[in-house]
Amino acid sequence: MLRFDPFSDLDALTRGLLTGAGSSRTPRFMPMDLCKIDDHYVLTADLPGVDPGSVDVSVDNGTLTISAHxxxxxxxxxxxxxxxxxxxxxxxQLSLGEGIDPSAISATYENGVLTVTIPLAEQAKPRRIEVAHGADRKSIETKSAG
Structure with a gap:
């Protein structure tokens, strides 16, 4: 499961505004969408005009990092x-929660849109548990005292 911390983006924005870092010509954020489809998450990020060779997607210690120039x-x-x-x-950057398979994350960059597919680990996928039926039930007979 992915953990979303809405305050991390707010903190970064506040730091940028208070420190005066960057200029009006420097990008301040990367717009993205994140959704869950069946047994994986799909992240799409708008990166128009970015050199495809500068796009980097990495996972380190449970954190997914996307960078581009x-x-x-x-x-x-x-x-x-x-x-x-x-x-x-x-x-x-996004924090990946438990149940993600980091080795199977894949990414494509096409027409200015980066698409990252984040699959669930096998143990985190929902599964159906078969219920055994007692077809061979044996009854226990008791003798009454008397």
Whole structure:
């Protein structure tokens, strides 16, 4: 099961605002969706314009880390009329709970969207338990005293 800590993102945002780290041109977050489908979780994150070679997904000590980088255009002959796209490094971390199979996590990056599939471990998957029927029941006879 994945543990979601809504306060970790809030803490990171507060630190960024209070310390003045970053600028208006540096990305502050990576929008993502997370859902459970059957026996796995699917995480999708928007990373438009990111170099596919810079996308990194890793798992260490129960923490899934996603990072990527978008390089700024550095052409000196450019005269900007509008320059609103963010550039720099993106990073997002999630705590994986018990019952996840970290060795089977897979990821794809296509059309600016990163998709990470996080499967449940075999022991965490729901399973049906067969109930044995007593077809060979034997009755116990008792003798009455008397």
């Amino acid at each position: 978008r390089t700024a255009r550095s052409e000196e002959s450019v005269q900007w009329l509008a320059n609103e796209r963010f550039f720099g490094s993106y990073r997002r």
